[in-house]
Amino acid sequence: MRSLDVPGHEPAVVSVPVPRPRAFPLLIAAHGAGDTPEWQCEVWNQIAGERAVILCPRGVAIVRGGDSGYFYRNHLELEKEVVAATRALKDALGGSVDVERAVYTGYSQGATMGALMIRTHADQFPRLVLVEGGHGEWTLRVARAFHQHGGERVLFVCGGTGCAERARKSAQLLERAGVVARSELVPRGGHTYGGAVAERLAQIFDWVTQGDERWR
Numbered sequence: 451m452r453s454l455d456v457p458g459h460e461p462a463v464v465s466v467p468v469p470r471p472r473a474f475p476l477l478i479a480a481h482g483a484g485d486t487p488e489w490q491c492e493v494w495n496q497i498a499g500e501r502a503v504i505l506c507p508r509g510v511a512i513v514r515g516g517d518s519g520y521f522y523r524n525h526l527e528l529e530k531e532v533v534a535a536t537r538a539l540k541d542a543l544g545g546s547v548d549v550e551r552a553v554y555t556g557y558s559q560g561a562t563m564g565a566l567m568i569r570t571h572a573d574q575f576p577r578l579v580l581v582e583g584g585h586g587e588w589t590l591r592v593a594r595a596f597h598q599h600g601g602e603r604v605l606f607v608c609g610g611t612g613c614a615e616r617a618r619k620s621a622q623l624l625e626r627a628g629v630v631a632r633s634e635l636v637p638r639g640g641h642t643y644g645g646a647v648a649e650r651l652a653q654i655f656d657w658v659t660q661g662d663e664r665w666r
Contacts (some may be wrong), residue, residue, distance in 0.1 A: 451463055451464065451488065451491055451495070451549070452464050452466065452467045454505070454535065454538055454539060454542060455538065455666070456531065456534050456535045456538045456603070457534060457538065458530075458534055459507070459508070459530075459531045459534055459535070460509070460510065460511075460520075461508060462487060462493070462505060462506060462507050462531075462535045462538070462539075463483075463487040463488055463490075463491045463505075464503065464504065464505050464506070464539060464542075465491045465494070465495045465503065465504040465506075466503055466543070466546075467499075467500040467501070467502070467503070468578060469546060470555070471547045473545055473546055473547055473548040473663075473664070474501070474502050474503045474546065474547050474548065474664070475501070475502045475503070475547075475548055475551070475552065475553070475659075475662065475664040475665055476492060476498040476502060476503050476504075476505060476536070476539070476547055476548065476549050476551065476552035477494060477498055477502045477503070477504045477505070477507045477534075477553045477554075477555060477556065477636070478504075478506075478507070478532060478536070478552060478553070478554050478575070479491060479493075479494045479504060479505070479506045479518070479555045479556070479557075480506070480507055480522070480528065480532070480555070480556040480557070480560025480561075480563070480564055481506065481509070481550065481557055481559075481560050482557045482558030482559045482560055482582075482583075482643075483512075483519070483522075483558065483559040484512060484518065484519035484520075484521065485519055485520065485557070485558075486508075486519055486520060486658040487506035487507060487508045487509075487520070488506075488571075490506045490557065490560075490643070491504050491506040493643055493644055493648050494506075496554065496648070496652065497635075497651050497652045497655055498545070498616075498650065498655070499569075500664065501665050501666075502553075503539070503543065503546075503547045505535055505536065505539050507522075507528070507531045507532055507535045507613075507657035508520050508531075509521050509523075509528070509531070510522075512530065521559060522545040522559060522560070522563055525561065525562075525563035525564075525567040526567065528563045528564065528567055529567035529570075529571075532535060532554075532567070532571075533571075535636055536549050536552075536574075536640070542594070548664060549574070550574065551574070551575075551576055551577075551643070551662070552575050552577075553575070553577045553578070553579065553658060553659065554568055554575040554577070554578050555578070555579040555581070556578075556579075556580055556583065556584060557581045557582060557583065557643040558581070558582050558583045558641070559583065559584060559601055560573075560583070561580040561581055561582065561583030561584035561585075562579065562583040562584050562586075562587065564578070564584055565578075565580060565583075565584035565585075565587035565588065566587050567591055569577070569595060569596045569601075570599070571594075572596045572597075572599035572600040572601040573599055573600035574600075576600045576601050576602040576603070576659055577603045577604075577659070577662075578601075578603070578604045578605065579605045579607065579651070579655075579658055580605070580606050580607070580617075581606075581607045581608075581643045581647065581651070582607070582608060582609060582610075582613055582641050582642070582643070582647075584606070585606050585608075585613060585616040585619075585620045585633075586615040586620070587620075588623050588624060589604075589623065590623050590626060590627060593623045593624045593626070593629060594627040594628070595596035596627070596629060597624075597627045597628040597629045601629050602629065602630060603629065603630045603631070603632075603657075603658055603660075604621070604624050604629055604630075604631045604632075604635075605631075605632050605634065605654070605657065605658050606618075606620065606621060606631075606632070606633040606634065607633075607634045607636065607647060607650065607651060608627040608633070608634070608635050608636065609635075609636050609638070609639025609640045609641055609642060609646070610639070610640065610641065610645050611635065614633060614634075614635035617633040618633045620633070621633040630633055632657065634650065636645075636650045
């Protein structure tokens with residue numbers, strides 16, 4: 451993993467596989483409040499392996515100058531940071547990364563705020579993984595707009611039954627709108643993207659990238 455300077459924002463973290471002749475697809479992983487991009491990138495590197503470049507935006511420090519973790523002020527700020535970080539990554543890696551049709555993943559705050567901002571970027575991020583969040587931001591109108599602008603697949607992953615029930619209903623809305631959607635409950639997984647939740651994600655992640663030959 452390496453640090454990536456992002457103009458106007460704190461440095462992001464990037465996991466870059468061993469080079470290959472063709473460009474890698476991009477996966478963006480937004481963490482939860484109090485988390486760090488290093489942890490997020492580490493887990494997603496284990497899930498995605500050597501198949502993608504993984505970009506983890508940092509957000510801002512909860513305590514200025516401290517080490518208590520980071521958060522995103524709001525979904526508009528997260529949107530600006532994701533756009534800026536993607537541009538900086540393309541400038542840094544050039545043709546070795548394909549930033550089009552990327553996968554967006556978010557945990558907790560990164561999922562909730564991601565679901566709010568990603569709908570206007572469905573053409574660039576048509577496939578989503580929303581872990582322990584992002585399930586209450588969908589209406590049929592929003593789901594249809596996501597589909598009309600390029601949205602293809604959404605995976606909800608929950609470690610608790612409350613999250614899972616809301617995610618199931620949102621998946622149904624997305625399916626009605628023409629988006630392929632799935633909700634997954636990890637029994638007693640808890641509010642985390644690690645542990646049993648990460649293990650289950652690794653088992654089903656190919657569902658998210660199905661049909662995209664760049665991931666093979």
